[in-house]
Amino acid sequence: MANKLQSDNPEQLIYENDLLKLTVLGGVRLEGLDRMRTTLKIELNNSVRPPVRHNLDLYNDTQLEKFIRKCAERLEIGTSIISASLSELTEILENYRLQKIKEQEETLKPKFRKLNLGEIEEAESFLKSNDLLTKTNELIGKSGVIGEEINRLLMYIIFTSRKREQLLHIVSLGSSGTGKTHLQEKVGELIPEEERVSITTLSENAFYYFGKQELKHKVILIEDLDGAENALYPLRELQTKKRIVKTIASKNNKGETKTKYLVVEGPVCVAGCTTKEHIYEDNANRSFLLYLDESQEQDEKIMQYQRQISSGEINFYEQKELQEFLQNTQRILKPITVRNPFANKLNLPQSVFKPRRTNNHYLQFIEAITFYYQFQRERQFDKETGEEYIETTLEDISNANMLLKEVLLRKSDELTGSCRNYLESLKTYLKAQKKKQFTALEIRRQLRLPKTTQWRYHKQLNDSCLIKTIVQKGKQTNRFELTNEKEYKELEAQIQTVLEDCLKDIERSTVPKRSKTKMERLTKTKTAS
Template structure:
């Protein structure tokens, strides 16, 4: 039998007893309804060559070409027609092979855990000091400093597997490591569970398969480069689905209206320097402010030096990453019930308390979900639904981690201005000064004049600083109105959260009618 030679991807060959055919430029795999090719055809050992472009699925074109070849090359039409039919069949089969190879190459990688890997991951999840150990392994994987932020981010990413995922936005100045933190923590999430976006059009978002994004982590390197997708992302976050209506022509040419639906839920993470611009997105997210202290600078630069000197144990980092990824793989979807939820009240100082309250409760559920191998599975006798319950310990750990988030949510100034004010207070305390000039602080904190002017404008508008006059001086001096205001706010939030725990301890929380899963299994076995 004659075979199609595809060894040269730009020049396929098909040679029979009578004819020699070359398909130039290969074939396209994106339009299965046509088979358009450019070919050259000639009789064996002759120089008379006919070149032509045609669609092998278009019968009229093929018939005209058959007659043209027969006339030009002086050969029977039946031979030409049979040869073109054979070539068409060979090209069809080869195109299906190419499509199959493409699908295999682009099939999402899903790692099958070995019995040993699964056992190790489950043993890890059963540890009593699970959150502490998790944070330790995140550090061993190569995430330097940011102890609270990195654990918060990991738990937020874990919540993608629940029905109410959390979202986060990393905020900080340019070059402080926002993207680095997000990318390093996202390395601890299995590849099959995340979608990384650099640039994506809003329309492209609606052409994912219906369930392709379900329970996925969507990572946006820079929110400034993804403005077009922020609206559909917000809809996915709030409504857990997006729907677009488009006009479509069917095979008969009739115009119809169809609905493109992409299902959630999803967990979304992004980075930006511009907090105020993305207020709609930040309202739906945990705001994680990057540590810009000199101590963190020292830790990162020391790590960079150790890498350059070849003194970092890369094998240990790899093993830590793989273990935490395996931990993610063994977590199973299960409902979480918080029997203490009605006793959990946020401080009155928190802005937009409705949404923040929802985030607070979801974060507690995320911790319980992460500890699912330490909880007994129960079944609601009325609905038959399997669930696990939140404990007081989960709430205490959530309170410790979330206090900084609540503190920022209670602040009347944005994060960058708050960081400037706290650095300013620290400088005044060290220097034992009560007043300062803009120039003095600008030099000490290395802040641009225009940036400092914006900070001062916001601080004066909210009465955090005020202008003061000193006799004999023509300089503008400023004074911090209440150096302890942030500490007082933190203490008020801590006290409020602690009061919730006291209320829970005093209460006798009723439980719904439940039965343990093990009891059901034993009953079925006995019967």
């Protein structure tokens, strides 16, 4: 007797022997191994008799016996033949189901790529190179991330922190169409695929149904935080407590209701994009806030890149190679303890809001840079515990200061990011026009802003005493005037002074005065331009 299961179409499994043809319509469910519910179609080979169709559980003897008698009567064939055929089909379907479950489990397992010796040596050589951050930034740019020189490197280092116990998080802020999602996606592609999870939308309980270890030490990329509001609480718990637990009621095989615990462990590195800074304040407090460059210069860079794509000048194969190379450098980074011997001498500017969390972010970011430089740092061992560790250097602190200057400046600003961008654009316009006063309509037309948006900005600016209203007698239109054009520059100078003074104090007490790093020169050149 030739026994065979035709499974080319999983929705129509066909088993055929010398006498009968049995078709499982709709396939079999993989979950619930204690039952085998099927919809069967049984017909005689080479017969004009109509087939028998029925829905039953092959593990239910009562249903099975009734079905066998029904088939014997309709097809006019012995019950023993039908019984034997159904028994063979049941055994074949059991094996088929177990095989599919195993295949499904293998598919869900993360695919870890094993590097060959040449790839390891090439990645190690790069991580040992001088001016590592500068060279990394150049490769990020060549891989397809246009402009955003500071933001892209900042995001890359934060994603690198996923291998540590104290992970960092980032929220990208900017108006619609500025490329928040694109930047996050392109930098995310530089992280190995098995170590990142990209999510478009999230339901309220979505995080609780991941595997217990499925998210551990991974980067979670949320395309739009605006569509994930209901899932933000468990997300915050994963960020802070590195573990979430949910209890649900479920029934066992005996029909008894039992309490079941859903546990998902972290830590995780979370990145998300939004246009609404205040709505996600609780999440923003746990994260670095990255404000995208909305300048005309950045617009021109992106448009020029789009033109190059259209004209066929972009080598996408080379970009893919660079992405894979940076992924390989990430793969060879190994978890190791980082100690900062200068931590007690580092202070934040007093102007920073929420200094407790910001101070922790600042110290952890310095350690993340040291972690990235692990192939250039001497391995040391604790004399008491024997723990292996590497130490932060002055270069790490200097590079962190350069990258975090804008972040700390925004953390010290009482205005929202969008309102600050409006005010700085307003200052630029007034300076170019050599004006002191302006009307709301004039600025709306120049900056192409909706009226309600400008009202919201002016309310913030009035509350902060950064603009004043000039009432004109006999005229319905009021004029406005800035109260302090240099307030942002003064705040920036204050933060820069505090960071530089800390570094100089450490340098004086440890090593001779050193020359500026290439990263510092690059940043200052960009700022000046």
